[in-house]
Amino acid sequence: MKNKIVLLATAVLALSVLTACQQPAKSSSAAKKTEVSKKVDSSLYRNFYEVFTSSYADSNRDGVGDLKGITQHLDYLNTGNKSSTSDLKVQGLWMTPIFASPSYHGYDVTNYEEINPKFGTMADFENLIAQAKKRGIAVILDMPFNHTATDNIWFQKALSGDKKYEAYYNWSDTAKEGYSLASNGKYYESEFDQSMPDLNLANPEVKKEIAKITKFWLDKGGSGFRLDAVGFYFSNDDKKTTAFTKWLTDTVKKQDAKAYLVGEVFSTASAIDDVYHSGIDSLFDFPNALQSSSSPINSALVLGEGDLFAQQIEAWDQEIHKDSTQAIDAPFLSNHDTDRSATLLSSLPMKKMAAQAYLLLPGNPFIYYGEEVGLTGSGLDQNKRLPMPWDSVGTDMTKADVAVPGATEVATTDGGNVAQQEANPNSLLNWYKKILRIKAKYPEIAKARVKQISVSKTNLSVLNYGKDLTLINNFSATEETHVSLPKAVVGREIADVISVSGKTAQITDGKLVIPPYSTVILKK
Incomplete structure (x- = not known):
């Protein structure tokens, strides 16, 4: 989610990505027990599309992407008409956090059951859900349960001395790494930023709050959740992290057996592998993403190591299914925390080849908005989350966050904006459409x-x-x-x-x- 994870992952992935899946199986002490094989619900298999909510589509010309903007562009994702040739044919939508928050990114939540006013109203959300369902699109919400905002009422009550809410967070009487000084004279855990106090996820009362939140959004029509910063639920304690993820997975599945959960463990293959013991549906496939020169897909494209790419895919597929027979891999090229794939790939043919290579992998592939038109961006987070270029006149186009030195206003694309690429049969956008239509003919690609x-x-x-x-x-x-x-x-x-x-x-x-x-x- 944040730069701390990026730095950690960059340091370890280069060493582990090609070898981690070939390590010997861990001992039974790591809780690797043989599961009873169960058939995975077919409805959980989808092609997903990630939207950075504030950057995607602006319906009211205030410069900020919003829920109405996303709703107005649902036909771009899927019209619901199988014979349509205009849409991408994706069936899942992940929006970055839409909840009340003081930041542009939304990962510091002040109220988990309130829509951020800059994105619209609850009525706008309900309409988005209704329109998405008409088109066969399942909407999953991004849940940052590792931490809240300092403005969250829970943290404010903790600072006022309310013992119940003090226990919602992790405290220290002395300064130490990963902790920040609070106005009450104590230090609170804040692994990502001093504005993001970490929740005490071992607290039963916090668990009750989380269960209430997930039920609230499932009842509103959500189809599941993207779980942020799973690897940091309990820093340096994989066993507790996996146990909490299991509790959360079980809780959500009891609320809605068809709910889909995908988690972010931005780390090594072995760390991701461990969390699959929780029974979570999916974890993002960072080892096989296009984020470093040593990643299998990059090595295949640049060095011609196709055979090693295939070996890695098989090894990863076997490993995650050893840990969970119901695992659904979640491959991707890039996301809102990584350099965009179009920045890393030097030519349009390479971009097209990368697209078909990962979209045709087993599991649920995730397309990061703009990836299908070759949107670029790297370095600063803001530069990885630039406005979606709909057309040459800026219709529904958001404004970039340029408050940070080095932030840019617009990104380049390989072939022009969406409207231009829709009119060009050889564009990257139309290539994505072609791949997903061919994939639809072979359901075993996702499941086998x-x-x-x-x-x-x-x-x-x-x-x-x-x-x-x-x-x-x-x-x-x-x-x-x-x-x-x-x-x-x-x-x-x-x-x-x-x-x-x-x-x-x-x-x-x-x-x-x-x-x-x-x-x-x-x-x-």
Whole structure:
């Protein structure tokens, strides 16, 4: 969520990303017990779209994105008409926090059951939910339960000496790392910022408050939650963090069995892996995201290490399902805390190839708003959350937060704004639309377990999805010819080709010809 996590993750991911999933299984003392296999509810599988709420769409021209703006652009995500060719065909929407908060980002909440006035009213939210459901879009809300704002009434009562609310937070009589001095002369835990006091999540009264909040929003029509800063619920205590996440997951599932939960553990593969023991539906797949030069997808695109990409995907898939048989991976390229993928990738063909590589992975992929038009941004958080460029006249366009030195007002895109890319059949936006429409033909892509298949060309990734489907990615800028298909693939025919160059693939006498930057889908 915040810079502290980014610094931690940057330091450790480069060392762990390619090896963590190949480590031996942890001992039973880490609570790794065999689960009874259960069938995952099919309704939990969706293609998601993340909106940074204040940056997406401004309906009232005050410069701030709002709920009405999001509602007005729901048809961009999904019209609800299966035959429509204009929408992205995503079925899930994650909005960054919409609750009362003093900041532009909203992760310091003053009231969890109140809509931030700059975003609109509760009636606006209820209408958004109603319109989203008409289109088959499930809305999940971003819940920062690790901490509140100092303006939160709970913290204000704690400062006034109310013992009940003092126990809502973590205190120290002496100064120490991660703590800030309060007006009552004590120090409160504030791992991210002095304006964000950490909640005491071991307190039963705090748990009651959280259960009340989740029920409130589920009753309002929410379809689940994105859980912020899960890795910091109990700093340096993975066991307590996992136990609390299990309690929260169980609580929400009792309130609504179909609610979807996805958590943020912005850390190493092994740290993410541990929290899957909680039974949470998903955790964001940071090890495979496009956030460092050592990430598998970046190595595949830049170094041609397609075979290692496939190995990592299989290893991660196996590991998370060992920890939770109902795990649903949550792959992504970038989000509001990381440098945008378009900044990291040097060409439009690379952006297109990255899109198909991750959107066709198992689980629920998350598209960060603007990623589909090549929106750029890096460095300062504000520069990763710049206005969505709808058209050339600035319709519904928000204003960037430029209060911080180094913040910019607008980002570049690869191919122009949304309107321009909608009119260009070769645009990145239309490429995203094409990929998701092809994916819809193969539900096993999201649900099946995968197995990597070795071939002679290292720039190719070959993954079997269950028993009948194979996906082959060519991460190279050159065509590969005379690729011998292994026995595990022989007998499958080309069902679809997603080719950046427009060239097709073919199989002749068991030999594959696959175009540059392309994905071939084989099916029995």
